[in-house]
Structures are given as C-alpha cells and as structure tokens.
Amino acid sequence: xxxxxxxxxxxxxxxxxxxxxxxxxxxxxxxxxxxxxxxxxxxxxxxxxxxxxxxxxxxxxxxxxxxxxxxxxxxxxxxxxxxxxxxxxxxxxxxxxxxxxxxxxxxxxxxx
Amino acid sequence: xxxxxxxxxxxxxxxxxxxxxxxxxxxxxxxxxxxxxxxxxxxxxxxxxxxxxxxxxxxxxxxxxxxxxxxxxxxxxxxxxxxxxxxxxxxxxxxxxxxxxxxxxxxxxxxxxxx
Numbered sequence: 001x002x003x004x005x006x007x008x009x010x011x012x013x014x015x016x017x018x019x020x021x022x023x024x025x026x027x028x029x030x031x032x033x034x035x036x037x038x039x040x041x042x043x044x045x046x047x048x049x050x051x052x053x054x055x056x057x058x059x060x061x062x063x064x065x066x067x068x069x070x071x072x073x074x075x076x077x078x079x080x081x082x083x084x085x086x087x088x089x090x091x092x093x094x095x096x097x098x099x100x101x102x103x104x105x106x107x108x109x110x111x112x
Numbered sequence: 113x114x115x116x117x118x119x120x121x122x123x124x125x126x127x128x129x130x131x132x133x134x135x136x137x138x139x140x141x142x143x144x145x146x147x148x149x150x151x152x153x154x155x156x157x158x159x160x161x162x163x164x165x166x167x168x169x170x171x172x173x174x175x176x177x178x179x180x181x182x183x184x185x186x187x188x189x190x191x192x193x194x195x196x197x198x199x200x201x202x203x204x205x206x207x208x209x210x211x212x213x214x215x216x217x218x219x220x221x222x223x224x225x226x227x
Contacts, residue, residue, distance in 0.1 A: 034215075036218075041201075041221075041223075042220060042221070043116075043203050043205075043218035043219050043220045043221045044155065044203070044205075044218045045218070046215055046216070046217055046218075049215065085154075087154060093214050098143065098145070098160050098167075098168075098209075098214070099145070099157040099160065099168075100147075100155070100157070100205075100216060101157070102154025102155050102156070103154055104152075104153070104154055105154060
C-alpha cells in the first residue's frame with residue numbers, strides 16, 4: 001500500500017471548517033483513500049473513503065485531487081467533540097488485501 | 113447497539129499470567145481483525161479471519177499469542193505468560209467483504225496493563 005504523509009498537528013476554531021491534508025504521491029490506480037479518526041482512548045472511527053471522485057457524507061467531505069496524489073478531509077463546522085487524531089490511509093480493496101496500515105496521523109485540536 | 117463490542121474494556125494483570133480477550137463483530141460481518149496500539153502510535157495489524165479461517169498473522173504476533181474464531185462469529189485473543197511489553201490497547205474490527213466493499217469498523221478496545 002502507498003504511504004501517506006500528514007501534518008503532525010493542526011488547530012481549528014469551533015464552528016469553522018477544518019481542512020486536513022494528506023499526501024499520497026505513490027498511490028496506484030486501485031487504491032482507495034480512507035479516513036479514520038480516534039478520539040482519546042477510544043477505537044478508531046470510520047469517517048469516509050473515496051477512489052477518485054469527491055465524496056460527502058453526514059460526517060465530512062473528501063476532496064481528492066485530479067492526479068490523486070493528495071486529498072483533503074473537510075469537517076464543515078468543527079465542534080469540540082471533533083478533537084481527535086485523524087488518520088489518512090491508502091488501501092487497495094478487494095482480493096486478498098485486508099489490513100489497514102496506520103501512520104501517526106494528525107492531531108486536530110478544536111478550540112472554543 | 114449493533115457495533116463491534118469487546119470484553120473486557122480494561123485488564124490489569126501480573127507478569128506471567130495468561131489473559132483472554134473477546135470480540136463480538138457486527139452481525140453477519142465475515143471478516144474480523146485484531147490490531148494492537150501502544151501509546152503514541154497508530155494501531156498495528158496483528159491477525160485476520162475470514163469466517164473461521166485465520167488467514168494471516170503478523171510477525172508482531174509471537175508464539176505466546178493465539179487467536180480463534182471458532183464458529184465464524186466472535187473471536188478470542190489469548191496472551192500466555194504476559195510480559196510488560198504486552199501492555200497496549202487491543203483493538204478488534206470487522207468488515208463485510210462483498211465485492212470491493214470492505215470497510216472496517218472498530219470496537220472500543222481492551223486496554224491491557226501488565227504489572
């Protein structure tokens with residue numbers, strides 16, 4: 001699976017949009033971009049995933065660049081409860097591939 | 113609640129003791145995964161089941177570790193002769209492998225402290 005690069009930490013004001021970047025320059029054509037987050041002492045929570053089109057769900061939006069070498073997770077109106085470590089993971093789906101390879105992620109701190 | 117559940121949530125044991133953790137996946141999910149997470153690090157893959165078959169074990173999983181999923185439903189992870197280095201959060205995840213759909217959903221984890 002391709003490696004990802006994320007900033008170590010970011011701050012965001014409550015009520016503002018949080019934009020979390022991820023670089024995955026070696027991504028291949030069959031690899032998806034997944035985002036998970038982990039609030040302190042809890043299990044990781046699935047947020048969203050995408051292949052090449054932008055995706056939106058009730059939690060967030062995922063913007064993937066046309067060349068697919070980077071992506072941005074957008075939390076449109078961050079709240080204090082969104083303070084967590086956010087992981088960007090690249091993984092091929094289907095076949096025998098099955099494991100998520102987590103990096104250190106980005107610690108997002110939402111400030112009042 | 114129909115999410116992944118894990119039991120116990122916390123376990124404190126003395127070095128040398130055996131411990132067993134249980135994971136109940138989301139109903140009808142055919143894949144089940146175990147991960148381990150130490151302080152300040154992201155989760156690391158340990159092992160994976162498709163139905164009752166254990167298809168891969170990470171090199172992180174020493175001979176003291178054993179996992180089972182006897183009927184393709186719940187799974188247990190046992191650690192024999194625990195060591196202080198086994199102290200970590202043990203996470204279970206499940207997914208429904210159906211075509212290209214295979215999103216993993218995690219449980220709350222079991223935090224193990226070995227004294």
